[in-house]
Every structure is written in structure tokens, then in C-alpha cells.
Amino acid sequence: MEVEGARNSIATLEDLVNEGTQVTICLRYSAEHWELLLPRVDSGGIVRFPEKDRYKSATTDTSTTSKYYSLSGRQMKIAVKGLMLTVTLGTTYPDGSVEVVSGAEGFLLKTLSSTLNFTFQAFLPKDQLWGNLLPDGSVTGIIGMVARREAHVAISALAMSESREKVTDFAWIFQNYPSLLISRSPKEKNxxxxxxxxxxxxxxxxxxxxxxxxxxxxxxxxxxxxxxxxxxxxxxxxxxxxxxxxxxxxxxxxxxxxxxxxxxxxxxxxxxxxxxxxxxxxxxxxxxxxxxxxxx
CATH class of the missing domain: 1.10.287 (Helix Hairpins)
Incomplete structure (x- = not known):
């Protein structure tokens, strides 16, 4: 994209792009001079192309990983379904959100919140289901909340299935062992x-x-x-x-x-x-x- 007229185009693009859309803008000043603009979602959930995330051609460090260590205090909506030892829920608040007390994935969510600088509200699905894609095209449960953009993420002991993968993306799989038998490692014998x-x-x-x-x-x-x-x-x-x-x-x-x-x-x-x-x-x-x- 040439620099002339780029400012208005960027403003228009920010209004059109939804969260999750992968967009990178390249502003070319000359054959040797250019800038990369990377999208960020601000605390209000709006996609922006901030000045601080621009990379000039003279910059040697073009790593983008450090730019996404902070979510700038953004509030995330989490779809949850309580399950013992996985997500333990507590008080239900007047706005419909529910308190995440403990559990393996509950502690993981709290750790990510403090590390990546975001807050969250947890919500239960109205139908109290894990969720699946129905023949009529509707999606139920916490899977449906994510598919309808009512929540950003769903956490619980979810099983991956073909129908669920049609409407959502799954994170890396990890195994949770609620109970373990630990013994002293054996010593090598003569x-x-x-x-x-x-x-x-x-x-x-x-x-x-x-x-x-x-x-x-x-x-x-x-x-x-x-x-x-x-x-x-x-x-x-x-x-x-x-x-x-x-x-x-x-x-x-x-x-x-x-x-x-x-x-x-x-x-x-x-x-x-x-x-x-x-x-x-x-x-x-x-x-x-x-x-x-x-x-x-």
C-alpha cells in the first residue's frame, strides 16, 4: 500500500476487521523504506493498528512475540462448565457471571490472567451443555457460546470432535492427572x-x-x-x-x-x-x- 491515502484506508479497515482476522499492512515509502503494521485488539475489543506495533525496514529485530505478552488489561469473556478438579465454580453474580474458585483449568486461567495482563468474567451456558453442532446448524453449550462470539474462550474438560472443530478451534491438548501415586526413584543395584x-x-x-x-x-x-x-x-x-x-x-x-x-x-x-x-x-x-x- 502506498503511503498516500493510507491513513484513511487504515481507519476504514479498523472498522471492518473483526477479531480473529489475520491482517498485516505494509506501508511502502520507497524500494528501501517500508513499515509493517500489525493488528492489536484494544481493551474495548476493537481491532487497531497502533503506532507502537510498526516495524521499519531499518529495524533488525522484527520479532512480534514480545508485542503480545500483554493484553493491555482487556476483559475476556470465558464460557465455563463446572467439573470437579477441573473447574470449580462459586458465587453467581447479578450480571450472570460466575466465580471461578479453583480446579486445574481454573488455576491455569488465573495464572494466564496475571501473566498476560487481562481480566475475565466467566459465564455458564443457559442450556447447561458441553455443546455440539446440531443438524439444523445451531450450536449448543459452551461450544455455541464461543461460536456465536458470546465468549472468547471456553474452558472445561472438553473432548475434541469433528463437529466441534467445524465451529471452534481447540488449543493444544494437555492431560490433567487429579491423583498421582509418587514413589522414591529406585537406586541402581550392584x-x-x-x-x-x-x-x-x-x-x-x-x-x-x-x-x-x-x-x-x-x-x-x-x-x-x-x-x-x-x-x-x-x-x-x-x-x-x-x-x-x-x-x-x-x-x-x-x-x-x-x-x-x-x-x-x-x-x-x-x-x-x-x-x-x-x-x-x-x-x-x-x-x-x-x-x-x-x-x-
């Missing part, structure tokens, strides 16, 4: 002992003691049985200890006994080993993963 982590220390100690003691114990019982009940000749202690170890690692047993005391002891020991092997197989993949990590 890698040299990671292979023992499937069971507690007392379980490993009990297992080691049982394996080491079962061989001598069965040998002692076998010795007494063969001495007083005259069964077959007993095996030596190394043979019993070796077979007790074979049982715990699920490799079977080579002991052949006819005496009922030895068979009873071996039966209980076999049941113990079966229970242990079932639990160990359940953790087998975990143990293999630990060993693979240690050898990586």
Missing part, C-alpha cells in the same frame, strides 16, 4: 549381584542349606534303616549329595530305595523342589535377561 535378585537373600540361604544338608541327612537315615531294618546296602554320602543336587536343578534322581523312611523323605524333598522349580521357571526369562545384560 550388577555383580543382579543374578540373585529374583529371590530374597533368606530364600537363597534356605535353598543352599537345604541342598547341602539333604545329602548327609538322607545318608544318616539310610544308615540307620539298613542297620536296624536290614534293607539293601546303603549308598555312600557323596552319592546322596549328588542326587539331592540333581533334584534341585530338575535333572532327575538315580537313587533306588525300597525302605519307606527314605522314600517318604525323598517324596517331601521332591515336592519342595517342584514348587521351587515352578517359581524359578516363572522368573526364567527375567534371569536370562539379567545375565544377558551382565554379559553385554
Amino acid at each position: 550388577k555383580a549381584l543382579s543374578a540373585l535378585s529374583p529371590f530374597q537373600l533368606k530364600v537363597w540361604l534356605f535353598l543352599i542349606v537345604s541342598v547341602l544338608s539333604m545329602g548327609p541327612f538322607v545318608y544318616t537315615i539310610s544308615y540307620l534303616v539298613n542297620r536296624y531294618l536290614t534293607y539293601d546296602a546303603q549308598n555312600d554320602i557323596q552319592w546322596y549329595a549328588f542326587n539331592m543336587f540333581r533334584i534341585i536343578v530338575n535333572q532327575g534322581i538315580f537313587i533306588r530305595e525300597r525302605s519307606w523312611p527314605i522314600r517318604a523323605i525323598l517324596s517331601f524333598y521332591l515336592i519342595f523342589c517342584i514348587v521351587f522349580s515352578v517359581d524359578f521357571k516363572r522368573l526364567e526369562k527375567y534371569v536370562i535377561g539379567i545375565l544377558a545384560f551382565l554379559t553385554d
Whole structure:
């Protein structure tokens, strides 16, 4: 746009442009001299092209972000629908507005208000609905308040849908967790002992003691049985200890006994080993993963 006649054109444009319209005016004085005029909405809701938001060609910093950190004390109309932990509402005032007391999005609205320098009034929808686009073209709820420009923004736990996006724009999605379980972060364990982590220390100690003691114990019982009940000749202690170890690692047993005391002891020991092997197989993949990590 040439400078001549631009002033009147800008004044006319300010009367025609609605909020939300993206307009940038470029005033050209010459090939090397020009100005950019960016729109701002004043505290009364009127679109203006203020002098302070003009950028000359000689200016090196053309960032517009800092220009919009303040809304100049403008009053915003907010459409709300109360929801526990999201937006908690309080007193209803004579003008129809309602007090925003607390809630995740209520605190967010108050923080934005103080940071961006604006005030707000919250209003409930007359139909008390979240809102949607109806087949006849009308829009209900807080979505309808925004679509009809009765409110600038709607806040609540709104779900995005295709029909709602036809009449409104949604902000960035964020997740609100009203309740969280927080625990202390785990410390890194000694890698040299990671292979023992499937069971507690007392379980490993009990297992080691049982394996080491079962061989001598069965040998002692076998010795007494063969001495007083005259069964077959007993095996030596190394043979019993070796077979007790074979049982715990699920490799079977080579002991052949006819005496009922030895068979009873071996039966209980076999049941113990079966229970242990079932639990160990359940953790087998975990143990293999630990060993693979240690050898990586």
C-alpha cells in the first residue's frame, strides 16, 4: 500500500476487521523504506493498528512475540462448565457471571490472567451443555457460546470432535492427572549381584542349606534303616549329595530305595523342589535377561 491515502484506508479497515482476522499492512515509502503494521485488539475489543506495533525496514529485530505478552488489561469473556478438579465454580453474580474458585483449568486461567495482563468474567451456558453442532446448524453449550462470539474462550474438560472443530478451534491438548501415586526413584543395584535378585537373600540361604544338608541327612537315615531294618546296602554320602543336587536343578534322581523312611523323605524333598522349580521357571526369562545384560 502506498503511503498516500493510507491513513484513511487504515481507519476504514479498523472498522471492518473483526477479531480473529489475520491482517498485516505494509506501508511502502520507497524500494528501501517500508513499515509493517500489525493488528492489536484494544481493551474495548476493537481491532487497531497502533503506532507502537510498526516495524521499519531499518529495524533488525522484527520479532512480534514480545508485542503480545500483554493484553493491555482487556476483559475476556470465558464460557465455563463446572467439573470437579477441573473447574470449580462459586458465587453467581447479578450480571450472570460466575466465580471461578479453583480446579486445574481454573488455576491455569488465573495464572494466564496475571501473566498476560487481562481480566475475565466467566459465564455458564443457559442450556447447561458441553455443546455440539446440531443438524439444523445451531450450536449448543459452551461450544455455541464461543461460536456465536458470546465468549472468547471456553474452558472445561472438553473432548475434541469433528463437529466441534467445524465451529471452534481447540488449543493444544494437555492431560490433567487429579491423583498421582509418587514413589522414591529406585537406586541402581550392584550388577555383580543382579543374578540373585529374583529371590530374597533368606530364600537363597534356605535353598543352599537345604541342598547341602539333604545329602548327609538322607545318608544318616539310610544308615540307620539298613542297620536296624536290614534293607539293601546303603549308598555312600557323596552319592546322596549328588542326587539331592540333581533334584534341585530338575535333572532327575538315580537313587533306588525300597525302605519307606527314605522314600517318604525323598517324596517331601521332591515336592519342595517342584514348587521351587515352578517359581524359578516363572522368573526364567527375567534371569536370562539379567545375565544377558551382565554379559553385554
